[in-house]
Amino acid sequence: MTQDGAPTSSSTQCSSGKGGTRRRDVLATVTAGVGCAGACALAYPFLDSLNGTRNSRVGEDDTVDVDLSAIPPGQQxxxxxxxxxxxxxxxxxxMLASLQAPGAAQRLRDPESKILQQPKDATNWHRSVVPEIGVLIGICTHLGCVPSYDTPSPADQSGKYACxxxxxxFDIAGRAYKNAPAPYNxxxxPVTMVSETHLRIGLSKGDPDFDIANIQQI
Ligand code: FES
Known part of the structure; x- marks a missing residue:
């Protein structure tokens, strides 16, 4: 796995968005000792572990291009x-089959992505522009920790994220499970496929009016 850049402060792990800002601020205050501090302590090792070949390019126009050919199947x-x-x-x-497995939707808070947490062209069963490629902002919608990726295994080929x-x-499409604190997916x-092997983050041709600032919560 690779990462371009690294967070410079704990605010990266404990950010707030539109709808949940007030609620999260209250929660963050209440749980500051065990929540954010614990979050950051746990999140930084995760981020620190993301070393490897850089495979993205930061554009001058607030976009990031990613070379998909460097990602093995089942990995991120x-x-x-x-x-x-x-x-x-x-x-x-x-992994794709797991998203449509019988009974899977019953375990999810918002299985059809009705809450505005994605562009229109990712408001589908796979929450992405093309099914084979998933793109998610790695910020837990509870209090902003960075979920870890559980890669598919012989025992569980679906893969998932755990905060x-x-x-x-969260399932592999970033949909939040019920009976856990994260309220949203x-x-x-915004993502556009530039070619079969490259995507651009920060631009949505399928939903050009989409503004990440308008989603329910980061
Ligand atoms: S920050 Fe609380 S579950 Fe993720």
């Missing part, structure tokens, strides 16, 4: 866009 790379960690996954057929702070879990940034 992590790049930075607007200071946020962004997970870019190459999904296998088994190290208070136990929230992980945000999806």
């Amino acid at each position: 790379t992590v790049v930075t866009w607007r200071g946020w960690p962004v997970f870019v996954q190459r999904r296998t057929a088994a 190290p702070c208070h136990g929230s879990q 992980l945000p999806v940034p």
Whole structure:
């Protein structure tokens, strides 16, 4: 896995967005001792572990290009866009099948992505522009920790994200599971496929009016 840049302060792990700002501020105050401090302590090792070949380019126009050919099937790379960690996954057929498995939707808070947490062209069952490539902002919608990626294994080929702070879990499309604190799905940034092997984060041809500042919560 790779990462361009690194957070410069704990605010990267404990950021706030539109809808949940007030609630999160209150929660952050209440849980500052065990929440954000624990979050950052756990999140930094995760980010620190993201070493490897850089495979993205930061444009002068607030976009980041990612070379998809460097990502093995079932794995992800992590790049930075607007200071946020962004997970870019190459999904296998088994991972895609898990998103539509019988009973999967019943375990999710917002299985159809009705809440504005993604552009229109990612408001679909795979929450992405093309099914085989997933792109998610890696900020837990509870209190802003960085979820870790559980890669597919022979026992569980679906893969998932788990937040190290208070136990929230998300499926491979970033959809939040019920019975855990994260109230919303992980945000999806604007994305355009430039070619079969390159995507651009920060630009949505499918939803040109999309503004990440208008989503429910980061
Ligand atoms: S920050 Fe609390 S579960 Fe993720």
